[in-house]
Amino acid sequence: MRLTHAQFRELAWKHGLAATHQRQVVYEAVIASHGHHSPEQIYATVRLRLPSISLATVYNNLRLFVECGLLREVSPHASTLRVDGNLRPHHHLVCSRCKSVQDIEGDFFDLKRISRQIPAGFDLTQSMVEVFGVCRRCRAKRSSRTN
């Protein structure tokens, strides 16, 4: 998807960001191809239009876009492996900001109903559900923010 520079400038300003050319191209690359992109993939796409862009710029701007709510992060977890010895069926409540994880017990999820909606062949027998939100502590800490 392409935007005029004026359109992008308005979008960026609404979110408190300066509207640079690099940012516009990175943003357009993410929006244009639907899916869930890694920084490397976006970098490859953006380089077709801006061969001299730096990978660091892609990382910086993706982080900014996520922080200001222009994009969402898939699986916002801590950057390190976490392991759980609790094998009983349970689910996780994850804070998108501090990445803390708490167990939730209970049967919120109608897996039968989900099964009817998901692609054929996807196996939910060992399934787990994670619910993302903002924990009490993080909400208190940054309650002044609007996003």
Added chain:
Amino acid sequence: MRLTHAQFRELAWKHGLAATHQRQVVYEAVIASHGHHSPEQIYATVRLRLPSISLATVYNNLRLFVECGLLREVSPHASTLRVDGNLRPHHHLVCSRCKSVQDIEGDFFDLKRISRQIPAGFDLTQSMVEVFGVCRRCRAKRSSRTN
């Protein structure tokens, strides 16, 4: 939690693993302290009992334990950032093996009902749900495995 060596050996064998001393201590460290542990945290705990253990051994054995189903991996997602330009409310279907992500539309989750069960103060207004399972391709690939 401590196990006798005989108990651990039986547990390990049931899952197709040799029962080494290091493995027992790593496993006990995970089980003993409830929560969601990083390799570094487990390494620190294990070193109290086995000061000469290598961090690589902790990593190797955690991976093996997860593969054979003795432990679960929290947030089994690709180790690289993924970004999503779709801001409309939707959820993700994630394959625990190949880490692929697909969108699912629909209203499977009764957030009101969840809200009543989660700790006070946890903010679900920007929430997202991810459902983990095994995608068709991965299921076909390793259908001979029992776990």
Added chain:
DNA sequence: GCCGGGTTTATAATCATTCTCATTCAATAA
């Protein structure tokens, strides 16, 4: 057009994780 502060670039640094290989150990057979 010029200035100043934020942005970009290139590269170095960092962090988590995996690999390599020499050494050691667990499990089986004698």
Added chain:
DNA sequence: TTATTGAATGAGAATGATTATAAACCCGGC
């Protein structure tokens, strides 16, 4: 109990993803 052998371990190097640094550059206001 001991010997054997393939698997597991330990130490450190290597890798891959991400972040930090510092000099050059550009956007937007004057």
